[in-house]
Amino acid sequence: xxxxxxxxxxxxxxxxxxxxxxxxxxxxxxxxxxxxxxxxxxxxxxxxxxxxxxxxxxxxxxxxxxxxxxxxxxxxxxxxxxxxxxxxxxxxxxxxxxxxxxxxxxxxxxxxxxxxxxxxxxxxxxxxxxxxxxxxxxxxxxxxxxxxxxxxxxxxxxxxxxxxxxxxxxxxxxxxxxxxxxxxxxxxxxxxxxxxxxxxxx
Amino acid sequence: xxxxxxxxxxxxxxxxxxxxxxxxxxxxxxxxxxxxxxxxxxxxxxxxxxxxxxxxxxxxxxxxxxxxxxxxxxxxxxxxxxxxxxxxxxxxxxxxxxxxxxxxxxxxxxxxxxxxxxxxxxxxxxxxxxxxxxxxxxxxxxxxxxxxxxxxxxxxxxxxxxxxxxxxxxxxxxxxxxxxxxxxxxxxxxxxxxxxxxxxxxxxxxxxxxxxxxxxxxxxxxxxxxxxxxxxxxxxxxxxxxxxxxxxxxxxxxxxxxxxxxxxxxxxxxxxxxxxxxxxxxxxxxxxxxxxxxxxxxxxxxxxxxxxxxxxxxxxxxxxxxxxxxxxxxxxxxxxxxxxxxxxxxxxxxxxxxxxxxxxxxxxxxxxxxxxxxxxxxxxxxxxxxxxxxxxxxxxxxxxxxxxxxxxxxxxxxxxx
Numbered sequence: 216x217x218x219x220x221x222x223x224x225x226x227x228x229x230x231x232x233x234x235x236x237x238x239x240x241x242x243x244x245x246x247x248x249x250x251x252x253x254x255x256x257x258x259x260x261x262x263x264x265x266x267x268x269x270x271x272x273x274x275x276x277x278x279x280x281x282x283x284x285x286x287x288x289x290x291x292x293x294x295x296x297x298x299x300x301x302x303x304x305x306x307x308x309x310x311x312x313x314x315x316x317x318x319x320x321x322x323x324x325x326x327x328x329x330x331x332x333x334x335x336x337x338x339x340x341x342x343x344x345x346x347x348x349x350x351x352x353x354x355x356x357x358x359x360x361x362x363x364x365x366x367x368x369x370x371x372x373x374x375x376x377x378x379x380x381x382x383x384x385x386x387x388x389x390x391x392x393x394x395x396x397x398x399x400x401x402x403x404x405x406x407x408x409x410x411x412x413x414x415x416x417x
Numbered sequence: 418x419x420x421x422x423x424x425x426x427x428x429x430x431x432x433x434x435x436x437x438x439x440x441x442x443x444x445x446x447x448x449x450x451x452x453x454x455x456x457x458x459x460x461x462x463x464x465x466x467x468x469x470x471x472x473x474x475x476x477x478x479x480x481x482x483x484x485x486x487x488x489x490x491x492x493x494x495x496x497x498x499x500x501x502x503x504x505x506x507x508x509x510x511x512x513x514x515x516x517x518x519x520x521x522x523x524x525x526x527x528x529x530x531x532x533x534x535x536x537x538x539x540x541x542x543x544x545x546x547x548x549x550x551x552x553x554x555x556x557x558x559x560x561x562x563x564x565x566x567x568x569x570x571x572x573x574x575x576x577x578x579x580x581x582x583x584x585x586x587x588x589x590x591x592x593x594x595x596x597x598x599x600x601x602x603x604x605x606x607x608x609x610x611x612x613x614x615x616x617x618x619x620x621x622x623x624x625x626x627x628x629x630x631x632x633x634x635x636x637x638x639x640x641x642x643x644x645x646x647x648x649x650x651x652x653x654x655x656x657x658x659x660x661x662x663x664x665x666x667x668x669x670x671x672x673x674x675x676x677x678x679x680x681x682x683x684x685x686x687x688x689x690x691x692x693x694x695x696x697x698x699x700x701x702x703x704x705x706x707x708x709x710x711x712x713x714x715x716x717x718x719x720x721x722x723x724x725x726x727x728x729x730x731x732x733x734x735x736x737x738x739x740x741x742x743x744x745x746x747x748x749x750x751x752x753x754x755x756x757x758x759x760x761x762x763x764x765x766x767x768x769x770x771x772x773x774x775x776x777x778x779x780x781x782x783x784x785x786x787x788x789x790x791x792x793x794x795x796x797x798x799x800x801x802x803x804x805x806x807x808x809x810x811x812x813x814x815x816x817x818x819x820x821x822x823x824x825x826x827x828x829x830x831x832x833x834x
Contacts, residue, residue: 247544247603247604248602249555249602251552251602252546252547252552253547254544254546259547260537260539260545263539263671264539264672265615266613266674267680268680269678269681270678296493305492336686336689337681337686338686338689339681342681342682342686346682349623349683350620350621353493354525354619356619398691400681400686401689401691401695401696402696403693403696403697403700404693404697405627405629406627406629406701407629408634409733410733411733411787412697412698412702412732412733413697413698413813416697416698416800417797417799417800
């Protein structure tokens with residue numbers, strides 16, 4: 216056996232070993248260890264995934280205006296908990312009051328009164344859309360149609376002076392709403408294991 | 418009269434007589450004062466029921482109370498914030514039935530059939546997965562002792578008891594599966610940086626957690642203190658984010674979405690602050706301690722020996738040391754651990770003390786394994802360049818040193834008042 220042939224054999228063998236190692240490594244990184252649980256169907260993911268990011272990329276089709284929202288607010292009985300005028304009820308204040316009507320409840324964490332009206336405090340309008348869709352009306356959540364959610368969001372934004380009455384809210388316009396508190400969300404520093412929560416804090 | 422009960426009472430009497438006879442035979446004179454009263458128990462339950470599931474003595478009356486500001490249940494039947502009776506606590510585990518409660522802006526405790534409950538992991542993963550409760554119990558489990566504390570756990574001068582000043586922290590042994598295990602099963606994709614966790618209750622409470630934390634020590638828990646998680650704590654499944662403020666510990670966990678940005682859910686938005694420093698103070702909780710005996714509303718019986726005892730915890734890791742001051746913070750002496758000190762868990766400390774009967778101010782402060790020392794209100798005021806004011810709310814989470822005032826008659830009062 217010539218040197219050249221031995222060299223070729225060694226090279227081939229090395230290639231095979233590297234390939235096997237590489238395969239097993241990528242297999243280790245990519246395949247599940249336990250294989251417990253099942254794959255959800257696309258429909259299941261679609262039905263469960265109600266998260267809306269600040270970019271609004273998950274917003275569904277639909278649209279609504281403040282005028283339509285005022286009707287939905289009445290039709291769906293929102294005032295029963297939030298107050299007919301959107302404040303003064305036992306549920307969170309939705310429309311900043313005239314300042315004379317004081318909420319009967321204190322500022323729990325997070326607040327439910329004038330100091331923390333969602334349209335004024337949330338840095339993103341889509342957070343309002345997300346919460347109305349996921350949580351309201353209480354105990355009947357999930358029953359509002361996208362158009363109704365857009366309309367309610369538009370209504371609350373308009374009543375708090377954020378948008379004009381005739382502005383149409385949809386998947387394109389809602390993420391672009393300039394919110395009064397859009398610069399109010401400071402991000403915490405990147406979290407790292409074994410690091411104090413804030414360097415320099417006593 | 419209940420014939421069953423009278424039968425048992427008769428048996429107890431005979432037993433007592435027998436013990437007395439044995440005592441007499443051994444030369445010990447039975448006396449009224451020395452006898453253990455063998456009263457029938459006062460439980461409304463039948464002995465058969467109590468054999469199946471025990472209950473505490475009717476002499477033990479410690480209970481939770483709703484926060485003064487908002488009743489639970491309210492007019493709608495919703496639960497808000499409910500406080501743990503820390504003044505009666507011993508050791509480091511909070512009984513599940515006395516664990517503090519805080520719900521996502523008030524909600525109903527859902528009645529979830531564990532056979533129906535599922536957890537979905539999806540988003541930026543190679544393999545979206547759905548786990549049933551049975552699936553989760555097939556996977557390798559971990560049991561860890563961790564506290565949960567609400568960011569609303571703030572002492573005010575008007576508070577009378579430690580239940581009011583500090584009752585929104587509790588500690589349990591949690592059992593479940595590491596979230597990192599589930600995320601690895603699903604295969605987290607490049608570029609992912611956060612996870613959104615969501616509950617199955619009426620308002621579908623959700624929160625955003627850094628992926629680094631999710632992969633570090635977060636747990637998906639089905640067990641609490643040796644039994645299934647209680648409904649008020651998230652039955653059948655809750656997320657545990659050890660050391661982070663309470664609202665991250667999503668109850669009734671049904672979904673985890675792996676994402677590449679902060680999602681600003683309703684619960685997240687409630688805690689935002691323009692200043693990133695304030696945001697940092699509201700995420701991982703700092704070292705905190707409180708004396709639970711003697712504490713507000715209790716009374717010292719007179720000068721002499723007492724063990725000062727309390728709890729210390731930190732979101733930054735295990736508690737390394739605790740000190741106690743009996744002179745209002747002028748001098749500090751080392752307290753002893755009376756329990757193990759686990760990471761992100763309550764640790765029980767004790768301090769042997771002889772009270773001279775004079776008015777004094779008791780306080781504790783702790784240091785965690787990162788070397789962070791629990792600050793005083795003065796330290797915090799200095800950091801923010803604000804005047805010291807016992808009535809003002811501490812910026813970020815409040816982990817400041819808290820004083821109890823002992824008056825010369827042995828009464829214990831809020832030292833901030």
